[in-house]
Amino acid sequence: xxxxxxxxxxxxxxxxxxxxxxxxxxxxxxxxxxxxxxxxxxxxxxxxxxxxxxxxxxxxxxxxxxxxxxxxxxxxxxxxxxxxxxxxxxxxxxxxxxxxxxxxxxxxxxxxxxxxxxxxxxxxxxxxxxxxxxxxxxxxxxxxxxxxxxxxxxxxxxxxxxxxxxxxxxxxxxxxxxxxxxxxxxxxxxxxxxxxxxxxxxxxxxxxxxxxxxxxxxxxxxx
Numbered sequence: 441x442x443x444x445x446x447x448x449x450x451x452x453x454x455x456x457x458x459x460x461x462x463x464x465x466x467x468x469x470x471x472x473x474x475x476x477x478x479x480x481x482x483x484x485x486x487x488x489x490x491x492x493x494x495x496x497x498x499x500x501x502x503x504x505x506x507x508x509x510x511x512x513x514x515x516x517x518x519x520x521x522x523x524x525x526x527x528x529x530x531x532x533x534x535x536x537x538x539x540x541x542x543x544x545x546x547x548x549x550x551x552x553x554x555x556x557x558x559x560x561x562x563x564x565x566x567x568x569x570x571x572x573x574x575x576x577x578x579x580x581x582x583x584x585x586x587x588x589x590x591x592x593x594x595x596x597x598x599x600x601x602x603x604x605x606x607x608x609x610x611x612x613x614x615x616x617x618x619x620x621x622x623x624x625x626x627x628x629x630x631x632x633x634x635x636x637x638x639x640x641x642x643x644x645x646x647x648x649x650x651x652x653x654x655x656x657x658x659x660x661x662x663x
Contacts, residue, residue, distance in 0.1 A: 482512075489515045492538040494531070494609070495550040496522045496557070501636055503550070506643070515542060521557025522549055524609035525576050526616060535618050545628050547619070549609040550643075551602050552636040558602050580608045603646060606633040610648050615660045623652050624662070 472479045489512060493503040497518045504514060517534040524531065538544045551558070560567060561577035581588065584604045591597040610633040613619060622629045631649040636642075653661055 487512050487515070487542065489513050489538075489542060490545045491515065492517065492535065492542075492544045492547045493550060494518075494522055494524060494535075494547065494613070496520065496552055496555055498552060498555065500638055501550070501552050506636060506641065515544060520570065520573055521555055521561070521577055521605065522551050522609060523557075523573065523576055523605075524549060524612045526612060532616065532618065535613075535616065539618050539622050539627075539629060543627070546630050546632060547613060548632045548634055549606050549613060550634045550636060551606040551609075552638060553599050553602050554638050555602050555605075558605055559598060562598070562601060577605055580605050583608070603635055606635055606646060607648050609633070610646075614650050614653070614656060617662060620653055620660075620662050 469480075476482075491513070492515045495501055495503060495516070495518050497520055503516050504510070507514065515534075515538050517531055519528075519531070526532070535547070538547070557570075557574060558577055560570075561574040562581055567574075581601060581604075584601075588597055588601060588604075591600060610631055613631050619629060619631065628651075630651045633646040633648040635644045635646060637644065650656070
């Protein structure tokens with residue numbers, strides 16, 4: 441499956457129907473078996489992905505497609521605006537399984553420029569239940585308000601806020617007992633922060649993260 445073709449259909453979603461999804465599945469199976477008759481048997485034997493991807497639920501940012509990886513190679517958790525908070529039991533459950541059972545070596549928080557969740561959090565309009573979810577992003581905006589106030593171009597400010605949201609997600613991830621526990625045991629685990637650009641298809645490595653707790657504030661460390 442390494443050289444499988446990439447079929448792109450941009451913007452026009454009129455061809456997507458309930459029935460077309462099932463038809464697409466049939467074609468996927470046929471193409472996969474042509475490449476490797478044992479493909480699904482191998483997948484059924486288990487998974488050992490080296491990467492946990494924590495990304496936005498945006499349909500334009502599929503983890504496998506933009507990294508050209510295959511089924512079984514990336515463990516994925518997605519939510520609105522790739523938020524990482526220590527009270528999200530859904531995320532923590534995924535993280536715990538990825539780190540302690542699958543033994544992933546890399547956890548990557550992936551945001552994307554043009555994120556609607558980040559944009560909504562930067563304003564004052566009420567949207568409903570999601571306002572409670574976006575609150576943590578407002579806290580990020582408040583934390584970096586001085587730096588953001590110096591940016592006059594709206595798009596540049598928006599892009600920078602997307603990056604800050606990822607950076608804080610990485611920081612929060614490193615403070616979890618799950619990540620700290622892995623580091624305390626000497627387990628190899630690297631935390632990273634990326635931002636994906638929708639208009640170019642390229643990933644920007646923010647060069648943030650950690651491979652141990654040495655740079656973390658003492659109050660966050662568990663012994």
